[in-house]
Amino acid sequence: MKNTTSGQHRAVAILSALFLLFGSRGGQSAQTAQMILKNADIYTMDSTRSWADAVAIADGKIIYVGTVAGVGKFKGPETKILDLKGRMILPGFHDSHIHLISGGMDLATCTLNGILDQEEAFERIRDYVKQHPEKKWIIGNGWELPLFPDANPSKEQLDKLIPDQPAYLTAMDGHSVWVNSRALQIAGITKDTPDPVDGRIERKKETGEPSGALRESAADLVAKFLPKDTHEDRIKGLEVGLSLANSFGITSIVEANAGEEFLQAYSEFDRKGKLSVRVLASQSVDTQKGIEQITDLIKRRDLYQGKYLHATMAKIFADGVIESKTAALLEPYLDRPGYRGMPNLDAAQFNRLAIALDAAGFQIHVHAIGDAAIRMSLDAIEAAERANGRRDARHQIIHLELINPLDIPRFRKLGVVANFQGFWAFADPYITQLTEPALGPERSRWLYPIGSVFKSGAVIAGGSDWDVSSMNPLDAIQVAVTRRDVEDATSASWIPEEIMDLPSMLAAYTINGAYVSHQEKITGSIEVGKSADLTILDKNLFEIPLSEIHKVKVLSTLLEGKEVYKSEASLPRQ
Secondary structure, three states: OOOOOHHHHHHHHHHHHHHHHHOOHHHOOOOOOOEEEEOOEEEOOOOOOOEEOEEEEEOOEEEEEEOHHHHHHHOOOOOEEEEOOOOEEEEOEEEEEEOHHHHHHHOOOEEOOOOOOHHHHHHHHHHHHHHOOOOOOEEEEEEOHHHOHHHOOOHHHHHHHOOOOOEEEEEOOOOEEEEOHHHHHHHOOOOOOOOOOOEEEEEOOOOOOEEEEEEEHHHHHHHOOOOOOOHHHHHHHHHHHHHHHHHOOEEEEEEEEEOHHHHHHHHHHHHOOOOOOEEEEEEEOOOOOHHHHHHHHHHHHHHOOOOOEEEEEEEEEOOOOOOOOOOOOOOOOOOOOOOOOOOOOOHHHHHHHHHHHHHOOOEEEEEEOOHHHHHHHHHHHHHHHHHHOOOOOOOEEEEOOEOOHHHHHHHHHHOOEEEEOHHHOOOOHHHHHHHHHHHOHHHHOOEOOHHHHHHOOOOEEEOOOOOOOOOOHHHHHHHHHHOOOOOOOOOOOOOHHHOOOHHHHHHHOOHHHHHHOOOOOOOOOOOOOOEOOEEEEOOOHHHOOHHHHHHOOEEEEEEOOEEEEEOOOOOOEO
8 A cells, every 4th residue: 555644645735735825926827737647646755755646747847746636727728638547656767877878789789688598698699690790709798697607608618609700798797708719819818918907817727828708907908909889889879778768767867987988979969859868977987097087087077068968977996796706805705715806996096086086076986896895985985075075975886785884884974875786686696606605604694785774874876787787777676675586576585684665765766866966956756846757657666565566667757747758558648
């Protein structure tokens, strides 16, 4: 049933009456709505989490939220009226960490996402190679790390599948690459090639020869030989990404890692009125360049500003991932005595960079997976606060897979947003086969501790990290409130102490996402004066089992009152 009270309904009615009495100037009649949505279950996400039955929209903004009886005052001869017959309306979803352009581009390559059977993955590769004999390189993405022992595929396996063309296949998590012998030969990688800074060439134990997997920056040794992406490739990728985002009810994003070429694509769409989400772009920061690069970041921040585009965030990679043993840990990996992973910069470098970015007015966005990287990130942000003074920066750390419990209270104290990918918080093969064995039970208890961070009072935001995993916010919300696979309705929850409640996860993907982007006064909730950024769902999330949230469909998505997505299931008009 809906989480509502008679008191909340009375409050909505009183506010609506006051708006009708005093909302117009000079005693004139209420503003005429261009669109009215009525007979809906409207979860406003306002400060009291109130419910309403109707909403009116004019000039892209919400002019009324309240009852069906009250909204009639805003009806004019040209008003479009949708009777939603009990369907649900939420604020448009905010994805606060997504690779929208590169994810769209990846769909045009040999995509292996979601394939958990090795032979099925091999067959997909064979089919792609047969269909594309003209390709100078076979480029793909999305292979799942648990398909291979220790997440370590071999060049010989790929040689059998792709004997003639060089091949470069990025793992699902984006932190490993699988290459064949031809690619290694072109790049000149041999047993004598040293590991690059912040990277690792996996090698055969017997000979020291490269085995076929490249971790982190080692992938760049081959990537520099790949065909260059074109502006047209990026435009097509953005078109695909936008279409998918709108179909999932998304109206605002944080682009996770944008160089200038991505900013150019976003800016072009913004100028042409084709950008159908609000974009806060995280500019790429090279951890090896230091503070001298900030001048260029500032220039791009000033240049790439528009109606929906802002480039005021800066992205730092603090470490890698646990599965391939590149995440930075406080204590060693159990299967590698003495080895604690690969931080991408030392504490002094990190502090200097954070202080300089903060002083330049950037919002810092940190990738941190391991508990050491998370502590370093918090330390760096704290150093920036000491050096520059406290400001409303809203820096965020994303992923947060393994947090030392001593660091959990620091998010609230430092005002750091904890950005989790809720879709990852269940016992999938990544966890059971690669992560827990590397950490042991004591540390594994603190994997994705969303509930603990939330209870500490920190702001929780949500992101998909697409195309690493599902873009659908409802998938991530369901996993966070069940700690189970979306298709699993009965098994025991994984680390049940960290289960989140539904209202808090909806907040993470709406009003808290708006907060991340410094736009909570513009969007993120359904309130008078705010932008009409809305998503219409076919069912009320509060009236179905939690295990069925992922089955709910988006019927329509509105950005500033304009329909940017409409499903085949048409909505009735009156």
